Each structure stands twice: as C-alpha cells, then as structure tokens.
Amino acid sequence: MKSLKNHISLIVALFTVLFAVQIYVAVDRTIKAYETRLKNDYSIIVVANKTLSPDEFKAMDSIIDRSEPIATDQVLQRLQGEMSKKNLELLKLTLPKFYRIYLSRFPTPEEISKLQKRLQKNSSIQRVEGYAQTHDTVYKLMLLFKDVVQIFSIAIAAVTSLLILKEMRLWQFQHAERMSIMALFGAPVWLRSAVLFRLAIVDAIIATIVVCIAFFVIEENGWMDLLLNTVGITIDLFDFLQDGIRSLIIALSVSIILTMTIVIGNDEEE
Amino acid sequence: MDKVIIAENLSLSYKEFETIISKASFSIDAGSFVFITGASGSGKSTLLKSLYGAIEPRGGQLVVGGVKMNRISTSKLNFLRRHVGIVFQDYKLIKEWTIEKNVMLPLIISGYTKEVSDPQVQKLLGHVKLSHQAGKYPPELSGGEQQRVAMARALAHNPILILADEPTGNLDEYSSEVIWNLLEGANTQLKTTIVVVTHRIPSSISVPYKHFHIEMGNIHEIA
Ligand SMILES: Nc1ncnc2c1ncn2[C@@H]1O[C@H](COP(=O)(O)OP(=O)(O)OP(=O)(O)O)[C@@H](O)[C@H]1O
Numbered sequence: 001m002k003s004l005k006n007h008i009s010l011i012v013a014l015f016t017v018l019f020a021v022q023i024y025v026a027v028d029r030t031i032k033a034y035e036t037r038l039k040n041d042y043s044i045i046v047v048a049n050k051t052l053s054p055d056e057f058k059a060m061d062s063i064i065d066r067s068e069p070i071a072t073d074q075v076l077q078r079l080q081g082e083m084s085k086k087n088l089e090l091l092k093l094t095l096p097k098f099y100r101i102y103l104s105r106f107p108t109p110e111e112i113s114k115l116q117k118r119l120q121k122n123s124s125i126q127r128v129e130g131y132a133q134t135h136d137t138v139y140k141l142m143l144l145f146k147d148v149v150q151i152f153s154i155a156i157a158a159v160t161s162l163l164i165l166k167e168m169r170l171w172q173f174q175h176a177e178r179m180s181i182m183a184l185f186g187a188p189v190w191l192r193s194a195v196l197f198r199l200a201i202v203d204a205i206i207a208t209i210v211v212c213i214a215f216f217v218i219e220e221n222g223w224m225d226l227l228l229n230t231v232g233i234t235i236d237l238f239d240f241l242q243d244g245i246r247s248l249i250i251a252l253s254v255s256i257i258l259t260m261t262i263v264i265g266n267d268e269e270e
Numbered sequence: 271m272d273k274v275i276i277a278e279n280l281s282l283s284y285k286e287f288e289t290i291i292s293k294a295s296f297s298i299d300a301g302s303f304v305f306i307t308g309a310s311g312s313g314k315s316t317l318l319k320s321l322y323g324a325i326e327p328r329g330g331q332l333v334v335g336g337v338k339m340n341r342i343s344t345s346k347l348n349f350l351r352r353h354v355g356i357v358f359q360d361y362k363l364i365k366e367w368t369i370e371k372n373v374m375l376p377l378i379i380s381g382y383t384k385e386v387s388d389p390q391v392q393k394l395l396g397h398v399k400l401s402h403q404a405g406k407y408p409p410e411l412s413g414g415e416q417q418r419v420a421m422a423r424a425l426a427h428n429p430i431l432i433l434a435d436e437p438t439g440n441l442d443e444y445s446s447e448v449i450w451n452l453l454e455g456a457n458t459q460l461k462t463t464i465v466v467v468t469h470r471i472p473s474s475i476s477v478p479y480k481h482f483h484i485e486m487g488n489i490h491e492i493a
C-alpha cells in the first residue's frame with residue numbers, strides 16, 4: 001500500500017533523528033560519568049615538613065575540595081621490631097607529613113601544573129606529585145570521541161530533517177486534491193490540513209515508541225553496560241521517563257513544524 | 271427584493287489581455303431560479319467560478335450574498351462558501367472518502383454533530399436514489415451516479431445559493447427529472463437561489479425562472 005510506505009519512510013526518518021539525538025545524549029552522559037569517576041579517583045600527593053590543616057590547603061587553590069593526611073603509623077609499626085623505641089620516636093618527628101589532595105572537578109593539564117606551582121610556593125611543602133600524564137590521554141581520547149559523535153549526530157539529524165520535508169511534500173501533493181475540494185466548500189486551512197497533522201502526530205508517536213523499544217533491547221542485551229563497566233562507568237543509556245518524553249517532544253515538534261511549513265507554503269489553492 | 275448577486279461591468283479572464291466575460295452587468299434576486307446557457311467555451315463555468323471566488327473579477331464589481339468579491343479575504347471567502355452549494359462540471363468528489371462522507375462534507379465543515387448530519391445525509395442519498403451505494407467510493411460509481419452524489423452534497427447544508435454546472439449533463443431522462451425536482455424543491459420550499467448552467471432548459475420546469483445567455487463575452491437576459 002502506498003500510504004503505508006509513506007508512513008514507514010516518515011517513521012524511519014523520525015526514528016533516525018531521535019536515535020541520533022539519543023546517542024548524543026548518551027555520549028554526553030558517558031563523558032560526564034567518566035569525569036566524575038576520574039574526579040573521584042584523582043588525587044595529588046603532597047609532601048610537607050609540617051602539619052597542614054584542610055583549610056590551609058583550601059586557601060591555596062579554589063579547585064581543592066578536601067585533603068586527607070596519609071597515615072604513617074602503619075609504616076612505623078612495621079619498623080618497631082627493628083628499631084629502638086627512642087629512634088622510632090625520633091624518626092616520627094623528622095618524618096615529613098604526607099597528604100592526599102582531592103579536587104572539586106577533573107582538572108585540565110594546565111590546571112594541574114598551575115596547582116602544582118601554587119602548592120610549591122608554600123615553603124613548608126617539599127614535593128608535589130600530580131600524575132597528570134596517565135589520566136590525560138584517556139580523557140583526551142574521550143573528548144575527541146564525544147566531538148566526533150556529536151558532529152555525526154547533528155549531521156544525521158539535519159539530513160534526515162530534509163528527507164522528512166521532502167517526504168511531506170509528497171504527502172501534500174497526494175492530499176492536494178482533497179484539500180482544494182474542501183477549500184471550495186469553505187473549509188479553513190487547519191481543517192483542510194487536519195489529516196496531515198494527524199498523520200504527522202501518529203508517526204511521531206510511533207517513532208518514539210520504536211526508539212524506546214530499540215534502546216530497551218540494547219539495554220536488556222547488556223553489552224553496552226559491559227563495555228562501559230570495563231572503563232568503570234555505569235550510566236542509564238536511556239531513561240525511559242526523561243529521554244522518552246524528550247524524544248516524544250522532539251518527534252512531535254519536528255513533524256508538526258515541518259507539516260506547518262508545508263501547509264503555510266501551500267495555503268492558496270487553484 | 272434582495273439581490274443575491276450583483277454584477278456591474280464585470281470582466282473575467284484568466285490571462286491579462288484576454289476576455290472571457292466583458293463588462294457584464296446583471297443581478298439575481300434572492301429566491302429566484304436562473305438558467306445560464308451558451309455555447310461550449312463561451313464562459314459559463316468561468317462565470318460560476320467568479321461567483322464562488324475561484325477567480326477574481328478582472329474589472330468591474332461583483333457582490334455575492336452581500337460580500338464583495340473583489341480582493342476578498344480568505345476568511346470572508348470561506349464564510350461565503352459555507353453558505354453556497356456547488357455542483358461542479360467535473361463533480362470534484364473526494365476519491366478516498368465514501369459517498370456518505372462526501373455528501374457530509376459541507377456539514378463537517380460547518381461543524382455539525384453526527385446526530386444532525388447523519389439523518390440529513392441519509393435523506394439526501396434517498397432523494398438522489400443512491401442509498402444502496404452509501405459505503406462505496408466515487409471511482410466505483412458511474413458518471414451519472416457521481417453527478418447525483420455531487421448534487422446531494424450541494425444540498426446538504428441548506429445553502430442560500432446553489433451554483434450547478436450542467437448538473438444533468440451525464441444523466442438519462444429519469445435521473446435528470448430527479449435532479450430538476452430536487453432543485454425546484456429547494457427553490458420553492460427553502461427559498462434557495464438556484465443558478466444552473468445547462469445546454470437545454472428542461473420543458474418540465476414548473477417554477478418561474480430567468481434565463482441568461484452568454485455570447486461573445488456578453489451576458490444578456492432572454493425574456
Ligand atoms: N483554467 C483556465 N485557464 C485558462 N483558460 C481557461 C481556463 N478555464 C477555461 N479557460 C478558457 O476560458 C474559456 C471559457 O471556458 P469555460 O470553461 O468557462 O467554458 P464553458 O462555457 O463552461 O464551456 P463548456 O460548455 O464546454 O463547459 C474557454 O476558451 C477556455 O479555454
């Protein structure tokens with residue numbers, strides 16, 4: 001059937017737009033999750049020759065979230081048998097203080113080097129270890145990946161919108177005769193094009209449902225989760241409430257706006 | 271008497287330097303029955319088109335149902351058309367709608383509920399002897415049957431004015447008689463103004479009528 005074919009091409013096109021948008025959202029979500037993971041894992045080790053309070057650290061740079069002293073007791077205890085109590089006490093006094101510093105967000109390489117310099121300005125700090133290199137490579141790769149995916153999604157959404165516009169022109173053409181007859185009996189524009197809008201709305205709803213099903217299948221399948229778990233991330237690929245509603249709104253707006261473009265563009269018959 | 275149609279120096283054409291109707295002046299009284307005759311290509315359908323606003327006057331003035339047709343706005347035109355019933359020469363039925371729904375079209379446009387429009391449609395389909403075809407689609411009907419559907423549709427919303435373009439062009443004696451009776455009925459009972467384009471005025475017509483003839487771009491009344 002011709003009309004069924006028309007439906008399918010619009011549904012497929014809308015589905016593609018929604019899928020592209022959802023991939024964009026999911027990648028964004030993944031990067032965010034990865035950033036929090038990095039932030040939580042990432043810390044800087046500071047060696048100081050005197051005790052520094054968390055507030056003192058915080059005063060040094062606003063990016064510093066909190067600091068934790070690294071306990072040296074365990075190390076010292078292990079030496080208990082081998083050293084005299086007096087020497088041990090002495091060592092305890094001369095031993096520098098170790099701190100682990102956590103940051104409020106995942107830093108850029110520049111932020112790390114700036115932070116390092118600031119910390120080293122403090123006369124009581126002897127050494128700062130930033131571990132900048134290792135985290136940096138993975139993160140940069142991910143950002144590149146995000147950019148690529150987002151450019152792709154935008155391109156797909158744009159191209160598909162054009163396809164939808166073309167598809168609807170075809171509809172308009174098919175419905176033109178009926179619409180012009182209705183006009184001859186005084187039907188206002190909205191009534192003449194009611195069928196177009198109804199088709200557009202129905203197809204938008206179907207496309208949204210198909211996207212929900214597609215992501216449900218992907219999530220149930222589990223391989224995406226597995227993949228993300230290997231880099232230590234768990235995200236909700238498709239939040240059925242939030243993403244489902246967003247998809248529906250996008251599908252409805254795309255199809256209704258395009259229908260309106262066509263209806264307004266072809267207002268006068270004869 | 272009220273005039274439903276007033277034309278003053280009305281000129282009609284499709285292209286700039288061509289004339290189909292040239293500076294015609296005439297008027298049609300409310301509730302009257304008018305025949306329009308003329309040779310093929312003389313401009314009968316063109317004149318009807320101007321009466322339902324499908325083409326604008328090239329010159330002169332045209333008023334239909336109190337509405338000025340020169341540079342008419344879309345909303346005014348829609349309003350006027352909801353009170354006019356048209357039988358087109360080529361029927362103009364909606365192919366993808368059933369016969370029933372086609373007849374219902376003017377009622378749908380005027381926003382009548384199904385309770386009102388359903389009995390009206392059934393009554394009209396009975397009048398044009400097509401009750402048994404109600405569920406079919408226009409392409410499944412003969413030319414004459416389609417023409418009768420078009421007539422039923424034109425009557426559906428009890429318009430103040432009916433414009434019919436050769437409504438019996440495809441019909442046999444008997445079916446033509448049905449159509450003329452319907453138009454006469456609307457004219458006498460509902461005081462509907464009837465303007466009919468035809469090649470031959472039926473001898474059976476029993477209401478008083480006027481006769482306009484189009485020739486060489488002129489419209490003149492034949493007494
Ligand atoms: N859409 C159009 N565009 C250009 N010219 C047209 C158009 N429709 C009709 N004409 C021309 O206008 C003239 C009058 O046409 P019209 O249809 O009014 O004739 P008519 O009297 O209804 O003839 P018939 O009895 O054959 O139906 C014809 O010469 C025709 O070629």
Ligand SMILES: [Mg+2]
Nearest residue numbers: 314315359435
């Ligand atoms: Mg004609």
